[in-house]
Amino acid sequence: MKPDKNIVIIGGGLGGLVCGAILSKEGYGVTVVEKNAKAGGCLQSYSRFGAIFDTGMHVFGGMNADGNIRRICRYLGIEDSFTTIDFDTDSTAEVFFGQDKERYAVSLSGDRFVDSLSSIFPSQRAGLERYKDAVGRVMEDLDLFHLRSTPRMPVPRSEDFLTPADAFIGKYITDARLRAILASVNILYGGVKGTTPAYLHCAITSIFLNGACRVAGGYSTFADALAGCIKSHGGVIITGDAACAISTSGGSATSVTTASGRRIEADAVISSLPLEAMLSMVDDDRLFSRTYRTIPQKKRDSVSAFIINAKIKPDAMEYSDSIGFYLEGTEAAWSADQGMKAEKIMYMTPPMIGQGRNAETFCAIVPMHWEAVSRWESTTHGRRGDAYHRFKQEMAALAISKLSASLPSLPEAIEAIDTASPLTIRDYTGARRGAMCGYLNDCADPIPFLPVNTRVPNIFLTGQNVNMHGFCGVTLTAVQTCEAIFGRDYLINKLNLL
Numbered sequence: 001m002k003p004d005k006n007i008v009i010i011g012g013g014l015g016g017l018v019c020g021a022i023l024s025k026e027g028y029g030v031t032v033v034e035k036n037a038k039a040g041g042c043l044q045s046y047s048r049f050g051a052i053f054d055t056g057m058h059v060f061g062g063m064n065a066d067g068n069i070r071r072i073c074r075y076l077g078i079e080d081s082f083t084t085i086d087f088d089t090d091s092t093a094e095v096f097f098g099q100d101k102e103r104y105a106v107s108l109s110g111d112r113f114v115d116s117l118s119s120i121f122p123s124q125r126a127g128l129e130r131y132k133d134a135v136g137r138v139m140e141d142l143d144l145f146h147l148r149s150t151p152r153m154p155v156p157r158s159e160d161f162l163t164p165a166d167a168f169i170g171k172y173i174t175d176a177r178l179r180a181i182l183a184s185v186n187i188l189y190g191g192v193k194g195t196t197p198a199y200l201h202c203a204i205t206s207i208f209l210n211g212a213c214r215v216a217g218g219y220s221t222f223a224d225a226l227a228g229c230i231k232s233h234g235g236v237i238i239t240g241d242a243a244c245a246i247s248t249s250g251g252s253a254t255s256v257t258t259a260s261g262r263r264i265e266a267d268a269v270i271s272s273l274p275l276e277a278m279l280s281m282v283d284d285d286r287l288f289s290r291t292y293r294t295i296p297q298k299k300r301d302s303v304s305a306f307i308i309n310a311k312i313k314p315d316a317m318e319y320s321d322s323i324g325f326y327l328e329g330t331e332a333a334w335s336a337d338q339g340m341k342a343e344k345i346m347y348m349t350p351p352m353i354g355q356g357r358n359a360e361t362f363c364a365i366v367p368m369h370w371e372a373v374s375r376w377e378s379t380t381h382g383r384r385g386d387a388y389h390r391f392k393q394e395m396a397a398l399a400i401s402k403l404s405a406s407l408p409s410l411p412e413a414i415e416a417i418d419t420a421s422p423l424t425i426r427d428y429t430g431a432r433r434g435a436m437c438g439y440l441n442d443c444a445d446p447i448p449f450l451p452v453n454t455r456v457p458n459i460f461l462t463g464q465n466v467n468m469h470g471f472c473g474v475t476l477t478a479v480q481t482c483e484a485i486f487g488r489d490y491l492i493n494k495l496n497l498l
Contacts, residue, residue: 003027007485008256008264010243010281011272013041013429014471015463017226018478019270020235021076022491026482030235031264033256035242038220039227041429045218049416051361052218053309054350055428059087059188059214059323060471061207068147069475071498081225084213085351088321090116092208095181096406099329103406104181105322108208121178131172131182134160135209138202144467144476145203147496149489160198162443165191166334168198176330183333184325187346187367188470190302190437193334197443203468217353238262246281252458253282270481272463274432274439275299275450288455295447296432302441302469304422304434306366308396312349312359316413319349319359326403342366342399347407362410366399370433373423381427392419431464438464452481460484 007023009016012034024030038044042056062069063084073079089109096103107116113132118125138158139145160168166183173179183191185208189200215222227237238258245257246269253269271278276296279288326345327333335343345366349359370377373391376384396419404411422434431438441448450466462481464474483491 005267012039024233024235040223045220165201301435302437
């Protein structure tokens with residue numbers, strides 16, 4: 001497809017904005033249609049109680065000198081438009097076991113990884129070396145992660161690639177406590193015992209091994225940089241107006257219509273929505289086979305989350321460059337009873353611009369199944385009733401009580417709390433059942449990756465339901481989506497020159 005063609009992008013989250021920035025830079029006409037009042041999706045930040053909070057908790061990598069994300073940002077000209085803060089390489093993570101009040105401060109950084117963990121578990125040094133090497137072998141199968149030419153349907157070469165993540169860890173590590181520590185990062189990918197494939201665990205672990213970071217001062221600064229790139233190259237971002245229909249003619253998409261009645265002519269359409277949402281918009285059911293249409297029904301949703309954002313009183317709590325994981329016990333790392341007992345929690349103090357010694361905010365995420373809030377699924381924001389508000393208050397109190405064993409100063413340090421449930425995530429992102437990580441990745445799934453191409457030649461997919469979720473996964477998938485429009489290796493070759 002030649003430049004000057006108009007591309008309509010449905011959804012202004014990370015995937016939609018990265019696609020829009022790349023395409024507009026390459027001379028395509030871009031129109032991004034976003035249902036919310038501001039683009040950004042899970043990258044959005046908001047102000048409450050005089051503090052800045054993010055709508056999600058993002059940990060990402062690839063910002064080292066020749067990293068994949070840095071090269072994409074350099075190509076887009078936004079490399080200096082936001083500020084990143086690295087995690088502490090000597091104490092990247094703190095894992096606290098509630099049952100016996102044991103705390104482990106460990107390094108997940110590449111150079112320190114084996115030494116840090118084997119100093120606590122000396123009998124596991126050889127296993128840790130083998131585990132680290134196995135992570136590297138699995139990652140070699142993810143060509144896109146290395147900005148290499150990617151086949152339409154990648155074929156894994158590593159024998160561990162589709163092994164269940166818990167079995168992958170257990171293959172190399174015999175100590176139950178150490179297995180739980182390594183598995184604690186599964187909160188970042190919604191890991192399910194016996195189901196989630198090792199490649200997803202390795203992708204997240206590799207981010208830490210190669211240098212993980214966060215955006216300081218709110219992730220909206222990154223979203224704003226992408227939006228600015230789109231606009232500077234002549235693109236348009238429409239907010240507060242949801243796409244509701246995709247019109248077709250002769251087997252191809254021709255336009256997108258919004259809820260307000262706007263009709264936007266399109267030479268191609270990119271959807272960052274869940275597949276079932278895109279399919280429901282297309283005016284001709286015959287364009288997609290029955291088999292293709294049943295894919296969303298065959299996919300399970302990843303777990304959702306209960307999110308606590310707290311404003312911290314001045315000078316009441318120290319800021320930390322580590323990420324924290326609370327596990328009730330060694331089995332809690334793969335607990336199926338997610339949410340109601342708060343058996344595992346991820347937490348951190350988000351960095352601010354010019355971050356000093358003390359924390360300004362605190363964020364905690366409790367994985368939570370949709371069933372915990374399904375009784376209110378037909379309600380709307382602001383009209384969910386007293387029982388829902390009591391539920392949120394009780395969940396926040398339970399999580400904070402659990403965390404106080406590891407962070408004794410936390411309860412008294414909190415000045416104000418804002419919470420979000422799976423309902424909030426569903427309503428804001430459009431993710432079915434508030435899925436935090438898109439469709440559940442299943443090692444037994446015959447279609448582990450959704451292709452970015454669809455059965456309609458000018459309708460493409462991007463976002464967290466294709467390949468992998470998360471900051472890195474969605475950004476790299478956007479590269480693949482744009483490659484499908486540009487032609488194979490056009491963009492990859494440019495990025496590899498940077």
